[in-house]
Amino acid sequence: MNISPSLTQTLHTAWQKKGLISTLLWPASWIARAFIARKRLRYQRDPGLAYHSRLPVIIVGNIYVGGTGKTPVVVALAQSLQARGWHPGVVSRGYGVQVGDKARTGQGQLDPALFGDEPALIAQATGCPVAVHPNRPLALKRLQRDYPQVDVVIADDGLQHLALGRDLEIVVQDGRGTGNGRVLPAGPLREPASRLEYVDVIITNTQPNEPAPKRLNTLARQLTMQLAPVSVTQLSTGTTLEWNAWRSAHGHRTVSAVAAIGQPERFFAMLAAAGLQLNQTVALPDHDRYDTSPFSALSDPNILITRKDAVKCLHFNDPRLWVVHAEPVFSDADWIDHIHEMLRVIAQQKSAMADKRPRH
Incomplete structure (x- = not known):
């Protein structure tokens, strides 16, 4: 369902403060928080529930609902990794597209009616092979099968899709930061703001003359970008x-x-x-x-x-x-070099683990 931009703007404005509407919805947010915590605990207790690829997997996502600028980051990351000798592939949900039981893959000029507008844009801008399906592990498995040259996977969105194992997490936010700090529906967050303490990179998409949100108390590498x-x-x-x-x-x-x-x-x-x-x-x-x-x-x-x-x-x-x-113009020009070095280590570790597995 498409929500009108005016209604979307009204909601986001309301979510910037803990006003009357937010307070009335706060009990529903606590129910949502409990559900989120229960789901995450389930995956922590049983890591086998998630699919872990033999390839390094990078999530580019957000905790703030709606657009924060993930797609330009995915494109810039894919192009920069290509320049460093990697062969990235991209998995995506394929928003608004009826994919069916099997994941759909493609490369180059893709029909947005079959793949979704963002995957079609990413494929066109980067030349990377793309796989779409709401079930990201299905998309990743199909990507690996159809494009064996892929050696690193970028997941466009999917930070909350715990069934997909990941090695690195990049969160993209904008000048709104975490809003009023509350989870949906009392606030704009898909997960509690404490989730940002556990990601690897936080990129804040700012507009000209807009100050970046307060620097977060986290070990994550933090930078800003402007388009x-x-x-x-x-x-x-x-x-x-x-x-x-x-x-x-x-x-x-x-x-x-x-x-x-x-x-x-x-x-x-x-x-x-x-x-x-x-x-x-x-x-x-x-x-x-x-x-x-x-x-x-x-x-x-x-x-x-x-x-x-x-x-x-x-x-x-x-x-x-x-x-x-x-x-995007990034305040930290070396952040992708940082990702590149981390990927080299992750790829070596995964290769060594694969060599130790018994062969049937």
């Missing part, structure tokens, strides 16, 4: 221009922007910070299917959209649509 536009592609022709060149050629004309992501206002703010004056902005529900064109009501000669939306808008064949390619 910045680097190029723009005309969707109907594939013509690509560097951002400054596009601004020089088209920025003087009226421009609108459309986004169907978790936090569309963040996309609009990024464009404004990059020097654009937007005539109109249209915020659609996250994962909107674009069954009908939202662009027909806009009269501007240029309309900017996200890469996540672009995989679903090609059929409109509208020359006014330009896809913004934004890349």
